[in-house]
Amino acid sequence: MISKFCSELQWVFDYLDVNGDGKISPAELQGCVTRVGGGTVSVDEAEETVKSCDLNGDGLLDFEDFQKLMETSGEEEKNDTLKEAFAMYEMEGTGCITPTSLKRMLSRLGDSKSVEDCKAMIQKFDLNGDGVLSFEEFRIMMH
Numbered sequence: 001m002i003s004k005f006c007s008e009l010q011w012v013f014d015y016l017d018v019n020g021d022g023k024i025s026p027a028e029l030q031g032c033v034t035r036v037g038g039g040t041v042s043v044d045e046a047e048e049t050v051k052s053c054d055l056n057g058d059g060l061l062d063f064e065d066f067q068k069l070m071e072t073s074g075e076e077e078k079n080d081t082l083k084e085a086f087a088m089y090e091m092e093g094t095g096c097i098t099p100t101s102l103k104r105m106l107s108r109l110g111d112s113k114s115v116e117d118c119k120a121m122i123q124k125f126d127l128n129g130d131g132v133l134s135f136e137e138f139r140i141m142m143h
Contacts, residue, residue: 013066023060026050079139086138096132097122 016024016032026046041049050061053069061069089097089105099118106113113121122133125141133141 009067009070010063013063016066023058023062024050024066025060029061082139082142083135085142086135089138094132096134097138098132 013024014020016028018028018031026043026049029050030041030043030046047059049069050059050065053061053065055065055068056062086097089101091101091104094101099115099122102118102122103113103115106118119131122131125133125137127137127140128134
């Protein structure tokens with residue numbers, strides 16, 4: 001599975017590397033977004049994207065840099081989804097999921113639990129023992 005992913009990623013990298021020099025420039029990245037996605041990316045956005053993942057500082061993405069970019073963009077998307085889910089359970093404005101807020105959300109989803117049941121559920125993933133789930137604890141629980 002991993003080798004298939006790497007070979008698919010290599011194919012995408014090779015496609016983006018228009019001049020075949022083994023590196024993706026901001027201009028190549030910008031041009032590909034326009035061609036493939038139909039959207040637009042400014043020169044500044046393309047340069048910032050390359051800069052954020054450029055491990056050796058040459059202003060270009062080699063394959064290792066490109067892998068980092070792909071992993072990072074996937075993680076950001078996952079974190080955004082997790083933040084939305086966390087917000088649904090965190091209804092008391094405390095910045096964490098409490099037994100009461102968990103009970104309330106589960107009831108809305110048709111799964112009636114007691115506050116004690118919710119305390120037990122939270123306790124399994126409550127890494128610092130404060131009786132509630134922070135976003136980081138929630139994120140770990142969801143992975």
